Amino acid sequence: MNRKTRVLGIAAIALTLAGAALGTYAIAKPAEVVIKVVAKRFDYTPNVIKLKKGVPVTLELTTKDVVMGFSAPDFATRADIIPGKTARVRFVPDKAGTFTFVCDIFCGTGHEQMEGTIEVVD
């Protein structure tokens, strides 16, 4: 193999690798987001969860005091949050907009005000 052939071969390999890399990029899944949400009587922190449409999210849910619920009906997602444990819900926000999440376990006098919003942008 002369030098010219060797250079052409290296260039071909480089192009192939670049193409493969581009291909990989084109089909890559969006990075998954993990957000910690802490519940206590009678609120969530954060109570506004900002997400990007199509990007999967895992919410890690804990409670500081009593058993709570987390329900986001627009994404068919809910969980019981048990003291001392971490509950995880994973979903892909498939629509943009502002959506409500609520506590769906009756937890005390402020239960009916225990809610937050999920804001999904394109």
Place this chain on the structure above:
Amino acid sequence: MKRSIDRRDFLRLAGLGGAVYASGLGGRAWAAGAATQDDFYFVQLSDTHWGFEGPPNPDARGTLKKAVAAVNALAEPPDFVMFTGDLTHITEDPRERRKRLAEFRDIVADLKVKNVRFMPGEHDASLDQGKAFQEFFGATHYTFDHKGVHFVVVDNVSDPRALIGDEQLQWLAADLAQLPKDADIVVFTHRPLFDLYPQWDWATRDGAKAIELLLPHTNVTVFYGHIHQEHHHETGHIAHHSAKSLIFPLPVPASQPKRDPLPWDPAQPYKGLGFRVVEADVKKASYAITELPVQKG
């Protein structure tokens, strides 16, 4: 049918007439001509929230008493009165909860009609799994029969997760299994059995299982409370009717970001509050619902 017309006449004569809603006109075969059956009517009151205090109802300590007086003023007494939950407003103090239940019991003892039935709402029962409620009013789920109609009271609040629960669902299945498929069945419950608006917690998590058990029966009507407004919905052939509150109205589902009570209107006090009379046409397995205000005006 003459008697039905007479009842509507007396409502109009009493100046209490409201919108009449007919439900369940499917009819059935087995009841026709049965000697033991007769048309009747009952009163549904809901969500009295005794113990609530706040701007949404400046007459919180008077509204229930006015409603009792309005029921007593009906020209013809109902066969029975049903309270569909949230008799009291939530408190985390067990002694205060019992005090409110006792006061509620004493106020409604003034009803002339003595056939009065109760069931809990989440404000009464979800923090102690119905313990205090049962001390005052007995079982939280039960059945009774009246003039050919089978009434089933379903508890979807004593479990704070808004679950009926497998045990009660098995009880319901066993009860329904004893009935003909065209039996006239009325279900009382507090929360909606269907997903009315889960974003405001207006649902029963396993309510679909109860509906599945009820669906094989051709004449089923559900009366419930919880959402503090009149609402009518059908799941298949089953009609669901929610009642107004006697403390404050809540907004139409999804009509605003939060489910905050609608403000009291001094120009129209008690607007959005009320109770209903339900007239059963037993032979047709149908129900005419008339919404009545707390007071005339």
